Amino acid sequence: MAGGGGSTESGEPEFQIAPMIDVLLVLLIFFMSITSAQVAEIDKDIKLPVAADAKKKEDKNAMFEASVNVRWIAAKQQSIIKLDNRELENEEIVNILTQLKNNNPTYRVIIRGDRDVPAVEIQKVMALIAQSGIDDISFSALNKDA
Numbered sequence: 352m353a354g355g356g357g358s359t360e361s362g363e364p365e366f367q368i369a370p371m372i373d374v375l376l377v378l379l380i381f382f383m384s385i386t387s388a389q390v391a392e393i394d395k396d397i398k399l400p401v402a403a404d405a406k407k408k409e410d411k412n413a414m415f416e417a418s419v420n421v422r423w424i425a426a427k428q429q430s431i432i433k434l435d436n437r438e439l440e441n442e443e444i445v446n447i448l449t450q451l452k453n454n455n456p457t458y459r460v461i462i463r464g465d466r467d468v469p470a471v472e473i474q475k476v477m478a479l480i481a482q483s484g485i486d487d488i489s490f491s492a493l494n495k496d497a
Contacts, residue, residue, distance in 0.1 A: 401493050403495075
């Protein structure tokens with residue numbers, strides 16, 4: 352008579368492959384959902400500057416970072432600042448970043464500035480980040496023109 356866990360004659364259990372496939376599918380769905388959530392934070396309207404020596408970032412602290420998108424509207428000569436795709440007032444940005452920094456001392460911010468944004472506007476964004484106490488700032492750039 353055949354049992355569910357292997358033959359009774361040899362005494363060794365058989366390897367069950369169906370539960371392993373279930374676990375792998377759950378992990379695949381989990382990682383796909385995390386990846387799509389991080390991609391959603393990128394503002395597609397921003398044309399990043401080109402830096403020939405740009406290096407790919409390390410993803411070790413991807414869960415402990417915020418992205419600040421700075422888009423330039425040439426017609427109005429003004430910048431639009433978004434924190435994780437939410438357009439907020441400067442005080443709100445400082446308050447949110449301060450709270451995130453207090454929760455995690457290793458919190459970092461990535462500035463994604465449009466290539467047309469004047470340096471003065473980027474300095475204003477850096478001052479907002481500094482007011483929140485965050486000192487780990489990175490800039491997003493391309494290593495070749497797309």
